Amino acid sequence: MAERLSNREGIKGMANPTRYGLERVAYWLQRLSGLGLLAYLIGHIYETSAIVNGKIAWDKMLELTQTIEGHLILTLVIGMCVFHTANGIRVMLGHGGIGVGKPGQPEYPYKAASLNYKQRLCIWVSIALAALAMMYGASVLLGD
Amino acid sequence: MAVVEAPKPSEESNTKTSSQPNTITLRIARSNPSEGQEPSFSEFQIPVQKWTTVLEAILYVKQNFDHSVAVRYSCRQASCGSCGMKINGRPALACYTKVSELNSNVITVEPMNNFPIIRDLAVDFKQLISNHKKMKPFIIREDSEVTPESKEFIQTPQDLEKFLQFSYCIKCGLCNSACPTMATDTSFIGPQGLAQAYRYVADNRDKGKDDRLKIVDDSHGIWRCHFAGSCSQVCPKGVDPAMAIQLLRGYLLGFRK
Ligand code: HEM
Ligand code: SF4
Ligand code: FES
Numbered sequence: 001m002a003e004r005l006s007n008r009e010g011i012k013g014m015a016n017p018t019r020y021g022l023e024r025v026a027y028w029l030q031r032l033s034g035l036g037l038l039a040y041l042i043g044h045i046y047e048t049s050a051i052v053n054g055k056i057a058w059d060k061m062l063e064l065t066q067t068i069e070g071h072l073i074l075t076l077v078i079g080m081c082v083f084h085t086a087n088g089i090r091v092m093l094g095h096g097g098i099g100v101g102k103p104g105q106p107e108y109p110y111k112a113a114s115l116n117y118k119q120r121l122c123i124w125v126s127i128a129l130a131a132l133a134m135m136y137g138a139s140v141l142l143g144d
Numbered sequence: 145m146a147v148v149e150a151p152k153p154s155e156e157s158n159t160k161t162s163s164q165p166n167t168i169t170l171r172i173a174r175s176n177p178s179e180g181q182e183p184s185f186s187e188f189q190i191p192v193q194k195w196t197t198v199l200e201a202i203l204y205v206k207q208n209f210d211h212s213v214a215v216r217y218s219c220r221q222a223s224c225g226s227c228g229m230k231i232n233g234r235p236a237l238a239c240y241t242k243v244s245e246l247n248s249n250v251i252t253v254e255p256m257n258n259f260p261i262i263r264d265l266a267v268d269f270k271q272l273i274s275n276h277k278k279m280k281p282f283i284i285r286e287d288s289e290v291t292p293e294s295k296e297f298i299q300t301p302q303d304l305e306k307f308l309q310f311s312y313c314i315k316c317g318l319c320n321s322a323c324p325t326m327a328t329d330t331s332f333i334g335p336q337g338l339a340q341a342y343r344y345v346a347d348n349r350d351k352g353k354d355d356r357l358k359i360v361d362d363s364h365g366i367w368r369c370h371f372a373g374s375c376s377q378v379c380p381k382g383v384d385p386a387m388a389i390q391l392l393r394g395y396l397l398g399f400r401k
Pocket of ligand 2: 316378
């Protein structure tokens with residue numbers, strides 16, 4: 001009820017990357033990859049902690065994780081890691097006011113200088129690097 | 145009494161813009177939350193011209209079909225900031241959006257998100273105005289340019305360029321409506337307010353930088369901006385609030401002095 005009265009979009013609106021261009025997609029991917037990496041980190045600590053239970057427990061865990069599914073997940077983690085780092089550097093510099101354009105007289109049709117081609121290029125490069133790293137990772141993990 | 149005729153499709157415009165339909169369906173979101181009225185849509189068939197704006201289409205409904213549609217507007221020329229609404233899913237000024245540029249025979253107008261609905265398309269600006277005021281939107285300094293012994297504060301064109309675009313904000317709230325943080329954080333200052341904090345910080349007549357930095361350095365302040373840029377995507381005046389916010393944060397992060 002309160003939600004309806006205040007007409008906030010809520011999590012569904014926050015997490016909808018389809019309406020406001022590439023920068024909003026990057027925001028969404030950064031969140032998703034950050035949460036994905038956090039989940040992986042927790043899982044990874046759990047996985048590697050098996051070693052304190054001795055060799056048998058460790059080998060059992062490896063059996064569980066060194067599978068096609070395990071390698072597909074790892075490939076995804078590689079992609080998330082590369083995108084999150086590369087785009088994270090763009091975002092951190094942006095947060096400091098670097099690369100966000102210079103104020104000036106706005107001219108019709110008022111294209112925002114902060115949504116400039118360098119920012120967009122960095123986002124595309126982050127996506128491309130993640131894709132390349134995933135392809136390489138998949139070839140190593142899943143190849144013969 | 146002057147009779148205002150609604151735009152009628154003319155022969156000429158039919159031939160010139162054959163791809164453009166001259167009757168569209170306008171779907172208007174109706175609700176009255178304080179009366180417990182559930183949201184619904186009213187649909188109307190509206191004749192349009194190439195130049196008909198969404199606001200004109202809504203006013204056509206009010207004149208010809210249903211006067212009870214609640215909509216706020218004033219200037220009809222993107223200057224007063226009253227007519228912000230969601231048009232086919234994106235926040236925009238109704239008076240500044242032509243039906244023809246939407247490339248659709250069906251236009252859906254809804255109240256802007258992240259603002260409480262008063263009725264139909266009219267939303268409540270209390271939070272935006274109060275956050276705007278919290279930013280101290282005025283020049284802060286000891287001396288004055290209006291006392292008899294003082295002179296006006298001189299600014300060069302370069303000084304002016306540093307804040308001019310941010311001063312074009314018409315408080316329409318489109319940025320707050322598009323912002324992903326605003327979607328979930330009920331206490332966030334919002335891009336409108338943060339951009340205005342920077343507008344005054346960047347003004348070399350102003351001495352209130354430290355005051356304002358303290359205000360925005362809050363858990364629901366500038367740190368909640370993730371530079372998703374949606375505010376700047378929808379701003380109709382070229383304010384570019386996303387740029388203002390990052391430049392402002394540059395001070396707090398030590399990138400700028
Ligand atoms: C060199 C490595 C990394 C860089 C440069 C980086 C950078 C960033 C930046 C700049 C943000 C803030 C984005 C924003 O303001 O919206 C962020 C968010 C986040 N990061 Fe990272 N990060 C890195 C590694 C990691 C790792 C290893 C994890 C997980 C264990 C992680 C988890 C997260 C999470 C959960 C968020 C919050 C997501 C959000 O609020 O949007 N990051 N990261
Ligand atoms: S910054 Fe732009 S979108 Fe936001 S209130 Fe001002 S004019 Fe409207
Ligand atoms: S009516 Fe004034 S901005 Fe649209």
